[in-house]
Amino acid sequence: MPAALIPRDEVVRRLFDAFRTFGYEGATLARLSEATGLGRASLYHYFPEGKDGMAREVIALAREWIKSNVNAPLVNVGEPATSRLKTALRNVANGYDNGRAACLINIFGIGDANDVVREALRETASLYSHGFERLLLDAGVQKSKAREISFDTVIQIEGALVLARALDDRSVFTKRIQKLEKQYLELIG
Amino acid sequence: MPAALIPRDEVVRRLFDAFRTFGYEGATLARLSEATGLGRASLYHYFPEGKDGMAREVIALAREWIKSNVNAPLVNVGEPATSRLKTALRNVANGYDNGRAACLINIFGIGDANDVVREALRETASLYSHGFERLLLDAGVQKSKAREISFDTVIQIEGALVLARALDDRSVFTKRIQKLEKQYLELIG
């Protein structure tokens, strides 16, 4: 299994998938090894700080994903607000595999994570809502209202993911995304 | 440590707290033992089916909690709809310790639970929204709308819990409960 064939970014992406599927405690080294195709020891070559280091890099990947797939489209001033919103929500739906995949912001919030992870989690969650807030501000929505709605957006995304998983019904998630789009279009359309 | 002093119900309640705090994988026998004051072996006297059996009883407790603390108040036809709603939402806030405690519907939805747990989870989540749906139907809201709003309610509760934990800010949850109350009062007030 020549690991040089899979670039480091791809390794982190596979770790990301494993963590969001099994949770932090459930993502054992055996599973992380299987998910990446790398031996346990090889993983420690790439991530000398072990499982914790992998988790940190995975969170960093999540943050970058939000930046480029959610926030960047939302603040892309070259486009009209409505299409910016649609692009972002489409990316959100795809990013969670239409409700099949969990969100790291939820996953890593369970149990007792260390301080570094907790802080990264807080930043990432905050970042998430800021993108939507910016869009609303651009569209002329007043500050406090924009803040409230953007928080509400992330709450609905996270909540829909939880309920879709519990009910084993992905449409709970996809329908909620559609409803979010409608709500936004009423505001900024 | 004479365990006869703590009734079985109390043991299950403490297990409930441990599971929702640490997650299924994170709730090790050592932690469950510490949470209950019972030795590991003693836990197997009460729960011959082990950790899995404990999880099932804990989910059953959650279901009973929803029935008596959320659904029962919501369908209490002796009271006006508005006070029914207020009672239920107050109980919800208390039940999650104002956003400090996680929801089992989320916790047990992570990782690969067995079929029995998955089914219990689905029933419990479904039960949760049904209470709110009933209230709305009683207040004259039409069927499809009631269904949509009741789903939305559970989504908001779950999402707010996730975000409050990630941001380490309980007010995210309590404010959302207040907002839910306001939304309902506009509908049924």
Add this chain to the structure above:
DNA sequence: TCGTCTTGACCGAACGTTCGATACAATGTA
């Protein structure tokens, strides 16, 4: 040959689970 990468054996600790023994109150028997 040098440095990067992989491998498989290995570590101590913790995992979920089981076991045998014990303490004790309730019940049966004389």
Add this chain to the structure above:
DNA sequence: TACATTGTATCGAACGTTCGGTCAAGACGA
């Protein structure tokens, strides 16, 4: 009343397995 029996609750110790993590040695491309 006296003693044996039974059933419940608890414990410490240990089971085999897996955990996260380490190590020395070798494979392989530059």
